Amino acid sequence: MSTHSETNTHIGNSLSLKRIGLWVFILSETFLFGALISTRYYLQGVERPDHLNQPLGLVISIVLLMSSLAAYRGEVAVSYNDQKKFRINIISTIILASIFLVGVGWEWYEAFQYFPPSSAFGTIFFTMTGIHAFHVLTGMIALIIIVKMGSDGRFNSNSYWGVEGVVKYWHFVDVAWVFIYPTLYLVN
Amino acid sequence: MTQLKFLWPITRGLIGAIIGLLVGLGVGLSVSSLTGNPATEINISFSYVFALLGWLLGVGVWNSWIREWIGIKPSYFEAKNWQRYFGFSMDHKVIGVQYLVTFVILFLLGGFFALLMRIELADSGEGLLGPNYYNTIMSLHGIIMVAVAVAAIIGGLSNYVLPLMIGAEDVAFPRINALSFWIIPPVAILLILTPLFGGFDSGWTAYPPLSVTNADGQLLFLFAFLTFGLSSILGGLNFLTTTICLRAPGMTWGRLPIFVWSIVAASIISVTATQVVAFGLLMVILDRVAGMVFFDAGLGGKPLLYEHVFWFYSHPAVYIMILPAFGALLEMVSHFSRKPLFGYKLVVASFLSITALSFLVWAHHLFTSGMDEFLHIPFMAITELISVPTGVVFLSALGTIWRGKLWLVTPMLFVVGTVFNFLIGGLTGIFLADVATDIHLQDTYFVVAHFHYTMMGGEIFMLFGAIYYWFPKMTGRLYNETLGRLHFITMFLTYNALFITMFIVGTNGMNRRVWTYPENLQDGNILIGVFSLLLGLSFIPFVYNMVASWARGTVSGNNPWGATTLEWATDSPPPEENFAHPPKVDEGPYTYGQSGRKETQATPI
Numbered sequence: 001m002s003t004h005s006e007t008n009t010h011i012g013n014s015l016s017l018k019r020i021g022l023w024v025f026i027l028s029e030t031f032l033f034g035a036l037i038s039t040r041y042y043l044q045g046v047e048r049p050d051h052l053n054q055p056l057g058l059v060i061s062i063v064l065l066m067s068s069l070a071a072y073r074g075e076v077a078v079s080y081n082d083q084k085k086f087r088i089n090i091i092s093t094i095i096l097a098s099i100f101l102v103g104v105g106w107e108w109y110e111a112f113q114y115f116p117p118s119s120a121f122g123t124i125f126f127t128m129t130g131i132h133a134f135h136v137l138t139g140m141i142a143l144i145i146i147v148k149m150g151s152d153g154r155f156n157s158n159s160y161w162g163v164e165g166v167v168k169y170w171h172f173v174d175v176a177w178v179f180i181y182p183t184l185y186l187v188n
Numbered sequence: 189m190t191q192l193k194f195l196w197p198i199t200r201g202l203i204g205a206i207i208g209l210l211v212g213l214g215v216g217l218s219v220s221s222l223t224g225n226p227a228t229e230i231n232i233s234f235s236y237v238f239a240l241l242g243w244l245l246g247v248g249v250w251n252s253w254i255r256e257w258i259g260i261k262p263s264y265f266e267a268k269n270w271q272r273y274f275g276f277s278m279d280h281k282v283i284g285v286q287y288l289v290t291f292v293i294l295f296l297l298g299g300f301f302a303l304l305m306r307i308e309l310a311d312s313g314e315g316l317l318g319p320n321y322y323n324t325i326m327s328l329h330g331i332i333m334v335a336v337a338v339a340a341i342i343g344g345l346s347n348y349v350l351p352l353m354i355g356a357e358d359v360a361f362p363r364i365n366a367l368s369f370w371i372i373p374p375v376a377i378l379l380i381l382t383p384l385f386g387g388f389d390s391g392w393t394a395y396p397p398l399s400v401t402n403a404d405g406q407l408l409f410l411f412a413f414l415t416f417g418l419s420s421i422l423g424g425l426n427f428l429t430t431t432i433c434l435r436a437p438g439m440t441w442g443r444l445p446i447f448v449w450s451i452v453a454a455s456i457i458s459v460t461a462t463q464v465v466a467f468g469l470l471m472v473i474l475d476r477v478a479g480m481v482f483f484d485a486g487l488g489g490k491p492l493l494y495e496h497v498f499w500f501y502s503h504p505a506v507y508i509m510i511l512p513a514f515g516a517l518l519e520m521v522s523h524f525s526r527k528p529l530f531g532y533k534l535v536v537a538s539f540l541s542i543t544a545l546s547f548l549v550w551a552h553h554l555f556t557s558g559m560d561e562f563l564h565i566p567f568m569a570i571t572e573l574i575s576v577p578t579g580v581v582f583l584s585a586l587g588t589i590w591r592g593k594l595w596l597v598t599p600m601l602f603v604v605g606t607v608f609n610f611l612i613g614g615l616t617g618i619f620l621a622d623v624a625t626d627i628h629l630q631d632t633y634f635v636v637a638h639f640h641y642t643m644m645g646g647e648i649f650m651l652f653g654a655i656y657y658w659f660p661k662m663t664g665r666l667y668n669e670t671l672g673r674l675h676f677i678t679m680f681l682t683y684n685a686l687f688i689t690m691f692i693v694g695t696n697g698m699n700r701r702v703w704t705y706p707e708n709l710q711d712g713n714i715l716i717g718v719f720s721l722l723l724g725l726s727f728i729p730f731v732y733n734m735v736a737s738w739a740r741g742t743v744s745g746n747n748p749w750g751a752t753t754l755e756w757a758t759d760s761p762p763p764e765e766n767f768a769h770p771p772k773v774d775e776g777p778y779t780y781g782q783s784g785r786k787e788t789q790a791t792p793i
Contacts, residue, residue, distance in 0.1 A: 032464070127471070
């Protein structure tokens with residue numbers, strides 16, 4: 001009686017339920033990033049300033065994609081109950097993500113000089129990278145939580161939804177960058 | 189002290205909010221001293237965001253959620269009886285009632301603001317509110333009523349009955365469900381505080397450039413709307429997942445009650461389109477707080493961008509409001525005509541095509557905004573096309589009533605009233621979808637009357653009808669039929685008198701969103717004011733009826749309407765786990781008049 005939903009057999013325990021919930025959430029977030037990308041074209045067309053730091057943009061994109069690979073390796077490891085490999089991979093994901101955020105910070109520092117938020121391209125640039133960086137940050141917090149949960153021994157090869165959910169979200173954040181990167185850096 | 193233990197979640201939430209407010213203020217002060225941007229708005233932004241987080245953590249997120257993540261045992265405290273309504277309960281039935289009561293109160297508050305507007309408009313000169321306060325009150329009326337229309341049926345009624353209708357024990361994510369309700373109080377508080385910060389005179393649409401340059405109250409409004417959007421997304425996510433995953437054995441998609449289908453369609457819109465308006469509001473916030481230039485035409489921004497983004501959500505949003513109302517309408521039509529629903533499959537197809545088409549009509553709000561001319565005709569055509577599936581819904585209602593055995597109790601009276609009102613709302617919509625007439629009628633009271641006919645005459649009437657219909661399910665008691673009919677008759681007559689007069693003054697040139705008008709429109713406005721007051725009074729029997737019947741109405745029994753759908757197969761009010769014996773569904777939802785039908789569509793297993 002007292003712990004209503006928690007004792008209940010089919011709510012909160014079904015994996016397909018959680019998966020579908022996550023996919024609905026990802027569908028919802030897709031509309032946010034869709035709106036972001038459309039706004040860029042609506043306001044600026046395909047204009048792009050010359051002062052974008054192209055090498056840095058490429059490097060942080062690669063770093064972020066590498067982090068997705070590490071996250072995937074982490075998920076596979078936990079599915080084989082390899083706790084050590086799981087930890088190493090998820091912690092590398094977090095490190096790569098921090099490198100990505102430092103890179104974005106560096107970009108912002110340079111962008112302030114050439115196209116500040118009070119210019120048209122700056123508005124787009126800071127908003128897109130800012131909203132994306134916010135998602136990276138939330139993903140990192142989630143990754144830290146699953147490392148903690150993993151070290152408490154709460155995942156094994158039969159039950160690792162926490163890892164699966166967070167890693168799926170992490171892939172989504174990376175895929176979003178795969179669309180944002182060309183929209184900001186390559187289109188001309 | 190132990191009797192007051194049920195107030196702990198709210199107390200903890202308030203303490204959390206105050207701590208958050210102070211922390212946010214500190215962060216805001218340090219950020220504004222670094223950047224030198226206008227400090228007040230930065231302070232407001234940080235204070236609000238941190239206060240919101242503090243409130244949510246305090247009210248229940250920490251205890252029932254975060255503790256589990258970091259490996260501490262979650263602590264639940266479930267109060268008993270009426271005290272449950274004040275806590276972070278995860279029971280969808282409690283949350284449904286929380287939503288419903290909150291939004292009925294907000295509805296009455298919004299109605300009170302409308303009466304203040306009518307007092308100002310009783311005279312063409314300056315009256316009670318004057319130019320300073322009129323637009324703020326008008327905007328508050330708008331946004332509160334929009335929130336009621338979006339959340340009262342979905343958050344309140346469907347939270348209560350959808351899991352029962354599909355034979356589930358609860359919604360898919362009970363904690364998220366509780367969260368989506370407890371996000372609402374900060375929204376209400378923020379909106380009520382706006383007059384202290386100079387109000388906001390932009391209307392609920394908050395078009396820039398006005399919304400970028402006006403008083404700080406606008407920022408509070410933007411945050412309130414943004415937060416409300418979050419609640420709406422979480423709600424939609426829950427209903428979609430619940431319907432996909434938690435249907436009872438035998439409850440196939442073709443056996444879902446039509447109300448459930450309407451909630452599915454509305455939820456698809458609310459999880460997707462809401463993100464887009466949230467981004468629109470965020471752009472205005474960034475323009476105000478961070479000095480960005482999304483809408484500054486002088487520096488490369490485009491004000492029209494906001495109108496596109498805003499209506500990309502806000503036109504589909506009218507279907508978030510009206511689809512559940514259609515669902516409830518068809519549900520009741522079948523039960524009270526004692527006939528199977530006419531054209532069930534066609535109605536489902538209509539709901540889904542309304543959902544799809546609703547994403548393609550937004551720019552009809554921009555016919556006079558300076559949008560490219562070549563867009564006028566396609567958007568006019570699609571807007572008129574969407575009336576076809578809407579017509580199918582009407583056909584289904586009329587086909588079900590046709591040669592049915594009508595039982596004209598209060599909920600059914602509201603159904604008949606809604607059919608009448610929405611017909612007027614739909615027909616007057618043609619003039620507004622049509623470019624040529626719209627350019628004359630844009631921003632007049634004709635538009636105001638039109639959307640009140642669809643939203644209030646369609647949705648709010650259905651909200652009240654559905655409250656009467658499910659009242660015995662929620663409370664186990666019958667409402668007073670005489671008072672119910674009195675409520676319907678007074679509300680229906682005064683409502684129609686009021687808004688038909690608005691059509692007339694609108695076509696004569698009465699502009700919306702103004703506190704003054706030419707003197708020849710005086711008589712019409714006085715008439716509208718009188719009818720408004722009477723309409724307001726018509727809710728007295730409703731409130732009295734609900735409170736008194738809940739406390740000491742006649743006990744209703746489990747299925748006072750003899751309805752076939754699953755929610756009536758369990759006790760009224762349902763036990764905590766909804767069904768003492770899990771139900772197995774073995775026939776469609778509306779089997780009236782068919783040989784060998786059972787009392788409801790289910791048998792216990």
